[in-house]
Amino acid sequence: MYRTPNILIIDDEPLMRISISDALKAEGYNITSIESGSDGLKAIMDNFYDVVITDIRLPEVDGLQILKKCRQASPKTKILMITAYGSVETAVEAMRQGAYDYITKPFSMDELIIIVKRLIRLRDLEDENIYLKEKIEDKYNFNGIIGKSDKMKDVFEKVKVVAQSDTTVLITGESGTGKELVANAIHYNSPRKDEAVIKVSCAALPETLLEAELFGHEKGAFTGALKQKKGRFELAHKGTLFLDEIGEISPTVQVKLLRVLQEREFERVGGTETISVDVRIICATQRDLKKEAQKGSFREDLYYRLNVVPVFLPPLRERKEDILLLVEHFLDTYSKQMNKSIKNLSLEVRELLLKYDFPGNVRELENAIERGVTLCRDGEIQPWDLPEDICSCCDAGFKVANRLHYSEPLSSALSVFEKQYVSRVIEEAGGNKTLAARMLGISRKTLWEKCKAYGLVKEKEKEMED
Ligand SMILES: Nc1ncnc2c1ncn2[C@@H]1O[C@H](COP(=O)(O)OP(=O)(O)OP(=O)(O)O)[C@@H](O)[C@H]1O
């Protein structure tokens, strides 16, 4: 898949332009050479260049402006700045703003060729990297469900097998673990994939409405039933019915559901005609239905009918090896959606994401990355771009340093740090203030005053000390 690299040269000195152009053409590159900065910018907007070589000092639009615009319009392009002898400071500034390298006049063409070859190699590597990443994504992407942990691989295997049959499946797992994604994957891998998959959220409707929603109703069955209406079971005929939050259904609906599961037939609300359906049922719940059945709050016979094949989705904190893979996936999705070029997380963010427990599981991670991409300003997500819960899961100093954004007066930064540090030491001391004061090297009285100032005192303690 070799492609001749495109190189753009922007320099107002004709001799310099011609020498660079000849030297690089001899190396087999496609060369465009342009005299002015504004024409150079136009060319960058209209074409893709692997490398842009630009003089820093140009009349009107100068090299730094070209650098800035090119970074925005074409982030993959590598930029090499040419500087005059003695203007290293500008060159350093250019590097700080994202130029890949600089070369100082006068220079030999051999020197320039070496740098350009390095830049081209780097571009190729980046492309290769993207290609490899896509391959990895494919490998760990099962119908949009991303995961490489053994636990998720087991889920994928089970889904593949169970999809082929018509058995009822009960998907369990905490909120945000991907239950709906799995229900879809089962349907779309099953022989019923060309028929409908109909979803009902059982928690969203009160008992009587849910009954009518599931089984339909006859005209005049209840006030407001102006005409006959088919229920979700009928609409799902030949396809799949996904009953989400099944743990929430009332005892009456439980009985009706049991009958459909056993006999595949029912009557519409207010009707006498028995209707037969051919429906594959998938249910999901966050609840532990077995326990509920033992307690008596869920029918045991229904539980066994639903739980023919159980699929359990483990919480994200028990499969941390999936976190960075999911992050890559969401970064890609949201940066494309928001038209931003964000490929990286800072090291601190990686550390935070791997440490955090994610009570809201993959949904919480997805929301955090969406927020990170929205707030991110410099191509790399930083801790302060993340929600507070995640940002504060590491130790106090780290947290404070990162949230303060380095723009606070020292006194307020110190007091934020002191509050965090003091509360952490009290925690370490198991709430024992005398021990905490000793650990902090201050008197108990000073500690008490600090606690009061920082609002670290519980009401009960206040009464005792005052
Ligand atoms: N393994 C995964 N790969 C990619 N995206 C995922 C994965 N798991 C969950 N998600 C995403 O997380 C969000 C929540 O997933 P889903 O709605 O399937 O969870 P759920 O278990 O049904 O949650 P709830 O119990 O709150 O209804 C969705 O946006 C989904 O696309």
Ligand SMILES: [Mg+2]
């Ligand atoms: Mg759900």
